Amino acid sequence: MVNYRKDIKSLAVIGSGTMGRGIVLTCAAAGKKVYMIDINMDILNAALEGIKINLKSFINEKVMTQAEVDATIANIILSDKYDVLKDVDFVLEAVPEVPAIKEAVYKEAQKYAPADVVIASNTSGTPITKLGKYFDNPGRMVGMHWWNPAHITPVVEMINGDESDPEAMDVTVELTKAVGRYPVVVKRDVPGFLGNRLLYAFMREALWCYENGVASAEDIDMMVKAGFAFKFPVLGPMQILDMAGLDIFSNVSSYLYNQLDNSTEPSEFIKQRVADGKLGIKSGQGFYEYKKEELPAMFGKRNKLMIALLKSQGWLEEK
Numbered sequence: 001m002v003n004y005r006k007d008i009k010s011l012a013v014i015g016s017g018t019m020g021r022g023i024v025l026t027c028a029a030a031g032k033k034v035y036m037i038d039i040n041m042d043i044l045n046a047a048l049e050g051i052k053i054n055l056k057s058f059i060n061e062k063v064m065t066q067a068e069v070d071a072t073i074a075n076i077i078l079s080d081k082y083d084v085l086k087d088v089d090f091v092l093e094a095v096p097e098v099p100a101i102k103e104a105v106y107k108e109a110q111k112y113a114p115a116d117v118v119i120a121s122n123t124s125g126t127p128i129t130k131l132g133k134y135f136d137n138p139g140r141m142v143g144m145h146w147w148n149p150a151h152i153t154p155v156v157e158m159i160n161g162d163e164s165d166p167e168a169m170d171v172t173v174e175l176t177k178a179v180g181r182y183p184v185v186v187k188r189d190v191p192g193f194l195g196n197r198l199l200y201a202f203m204r205e206a207l208w209c210y211e212n213g214v215a216s217a218e219d220i221d222m223m224v225k226a227g228f229a230f231k232f233p234v235l236g237p238m239q240i241l242d243m244a245g246l247d248i249f250s251n252v253s254s255y256l257y258n259q260l261d262n263s264t265e266p267s268e269f270i271k272q273r274v275a276d277g278k279l280g281i282k283s284g285q286g287f288y289e290y291k292k293e294e295l296p297a298m299f300g301k302r303n304k305l306m307i308a309l310l311k312s313q314g315w316l317e318e319k
């Protein structure tokens with residue numbers, strides 16, 4: 001049995017994109033020394049600028065002081081080399097969902113990361129069991145799936161691969177708590193893990209309602225935001241079932257389940273949208289239109305509202 005390092009003072013986050021930079025910010029703010037690794041220094045410097053913008057929004061919302069922001073930035077070390085993995089207590093991979101890229105990164109991790117260091121992946125799509133095969137000891141591999149925006153979202157899914165060592169999972173759970181996040185343990189390596197299984201079942205039905213003329217995009221969004229999702233930060237689905245009563249739920253399910261969408265493929269509508277390049281924010285048009293110059297204000301407002309929600313739940317404290 002491997003005696004994995006438990007006292008995580010430093011870690012490496014490989015990949016400084018959408019997810020990596022948010023994870024780096026969170027861990028560095030919690031006092032960890034974080035090596036942020038990417039393929040070149042231009043990409044890394046751009047990622048650091050992105051981190052600084054998000055830290056500024058934390059100052060504006062009074063959840064960090066300037067001194068804490070300075071200490072956070074001082075904890076981040078940029079590197080375009082993998083040999084720094086020799087010096088860390090934990091490794092988290094957050095590179096694109098491209099098998100050849102993941103494989104190349106894991107070969108480097110196998111080469112440099114000490115054998116008593118846990119390796120985690122932020123993958124949302126690849127089975128953890130498959131990723132473990134890249135290592136001499138597959139037991140050191142676990143899933144550590146952060147949610148976007150990673151510098152704000154409180155939960156992190158912890159996924160057990162078929163061969164993950166319980167001790168490697170314990171280390172990952174403790175690290176997650178130490179950086180101020182809420183670990184949710186996914187006991188089995190099922191596709192979509194836990195969060196995306198729930199989310200995609202829900203999205204499929206929302207799209208069915210839109211495509212079949214039940215309601216507009218605006219009204220579907222409002223139904224969720226001001227309707228049943230309004231209580232989600234306070235009550236999860238299992239609690240809601242208990243509150244409603246399982247007898248009521250069983251009764252409604254008996255006539256509603258067979259009316260719900262059970263497609264096993266993306267709809268023709270979605271495929272056509274993708275073919276037309278209507279991809280959402282990134283292409284300027286999805287269900288809504290987006291102007292590039294309005295995006296910073298839009299994301300700023302999103303951050304502000306989410307931080308206010310976190311404060312109201314006691315998940316973030318005002319300084």
Ligand SMILES: NC(=O)c1ccc[n+]([C@@H]2O[C@H](COP(=O)([O-])OP(=O)(O)OC[C@H]3O[C@@H](n4cnc5c(N)ncnc54)[C@H](O)[C@@H]3O)[C@@H](O)[C@H]2O)c1
Binds near residue numbers: 043095125145
């Ligand atoms: N974007 C999301 O909402 C989201 C949410 C949860 C999980 N994930 C998962 O997180 C992982 C990363 O996703 P992302 O959205 O941050 O991707 P991204 O494309 O925004 O960023 C990936 C980063 O990895 C870097 N990279 C590429 N090859 C590399 C290499 N060989 N070595 C080091 N760095 C390399 C890229 O330069 C880029 O900066 C994926 O597995 C994805 O499935 C994404």
